[in-house]
Amino acid sequence: xxxxxxxxxxxxxxxxxxxxxxxxxxxxxxxxxxxxxxxxxxxxxxxxxxxxxxxxxxxxxxxxxxxxxxxxxxxxxxxxxxxxxxxxxxxxxxxxxxxxxxxxxxxxxxxxxxxxxxxxxxxxxxxxxxxxxxxxxxxxxxxxxxxxxxxxxxxxxxxxxxxxxxxxxxxxxxxxxxxxxxxxxxxxxxxxxxxxxxxxxxxxxxxxxxxxxxxxxxxxxxxxxxxxxxxxxxxxxxxxxxxxxxxxxxxxxxxxxxxxxxxxxxxxxxxxx
Numbered sequence: 266x267x268x269x270x271x272x273x274x275x276x277x278x279x280x281x282x283x284x285x286x287x288x289x290x291x292x293x294x295x296x297x298x299x300x301x302x303x304x305x306x307x308x309x310x311x312x313x314x315x316x317x318x319x320x321x322x323x324x325x326x327x328x329x330x331x332x333x334x335x336x337x338x339x340x341x342x343x344x345x346x347x348x349x350x351x352x353x354x355x356x357x358x359x360x361x362x363x364x365x366x367x368x369x370x371x372x373x374x375x376x377x378x379x380x381x382x383x384x385x386x387x388x389x390x391x392x393x394x395x396x397x398x399x400x401x402x403x404x405x406x407x408x409x410x411x412x413x414x415x416x417x418x419x420x421x422x423x424x425x426x427x428x429x430x431x432x433x434x435x436x437x438x439x440x441x442x443x444x445x446x447x448x449x450x451x452x453x454x455x456x457x458x459x460x461x462x463x464x465x466x467x468x469x470x471x472x473x474x475x476x477x478x479x480x481x482x483x484x485x486x487x488x489x490x491x492x493x494x495x496x497x498x499x500x501x502x503x504x505x506x507x508x509x510x511x512x513x514x515x516x517x518x519x520x521x522x523x524x525x526x527x528x529x530x531x532x533x534x535x536x537x538x
Contacts (some may be wrong), residue, residue: 268303284427347454361433
């Protein structure tokens with residue numbers, strides 16, 4: 266029996282985070298259930314590239330013509346990070362490990378965005394002086410991104426879809442997210458899956474803007490748990506889960522609501538790198 270899966274008109278397939286973490290997860294689970302190839306009807310993005318990278322033997326087609334008699338397989342809603350299955354994470358991490366043929370695990374990398382939310386020169390130069398090497402991912406093949414993140418011992422990255430690449434990381438990496446105050450905790454659950462060490466969540470560090478509206482005064486690095494209010498939710502945090510440090514400054518681009526540059530308090534950043 267031949268199957269078809271509809272993703273036509275879904276704009277999220279063009280986004281690296283949604284494609285890698287959500288759509289590939291659902292298609293991986295679909296393949297494990299039907300145990301045969303299927304046609305994915307999708308008119309946007311580079312979905313075939315992701316399917317090939319993730320070793321999911323589905324074929325992307327542009328429309329339903331010629332597949333009218335195929336049985337439709339309905340995908341569930343796109344999963345939030347906390348619903349990603351361990352089977353999918355293990356599958357992707359094995360692919361990333363295979364891409365890292367040299368088995369290097371000690372690289373310090375900093376990811377520079379190509380268009381907006383760029384790390385400013387002062388912060389970038391400081392990181393380079395401390396052994397970090399700068400990379401831009403927009404035009405980098407998935408296999409090379411997997412190799413890069415799997416080989417890393419330290420990662421600094423501004424909040425954005427590139428943080429989905431923590432799926433490729435080994436569990437001992439130190440991952441520092443420079444957050445501009447938007448959707449501040451959306452990668453928290455994904456990091457828990459990857460960096461969970463006996464219930465301790467210590468390797469994903471979220472650095473927030475100075476002007477970010479905290480319900481309570483955030484603590485500095487230390488062993489003191491505290492409560493942090495965000496969008497009306499009370500979240501218990503502390504070093505045993507993750508750091509939240511108010512030390513990021515964003516410089517607005519007037520032509521775009523997204524910040525053009527991100528600057529970091531070097532003194533506080535130096536405690537993490």
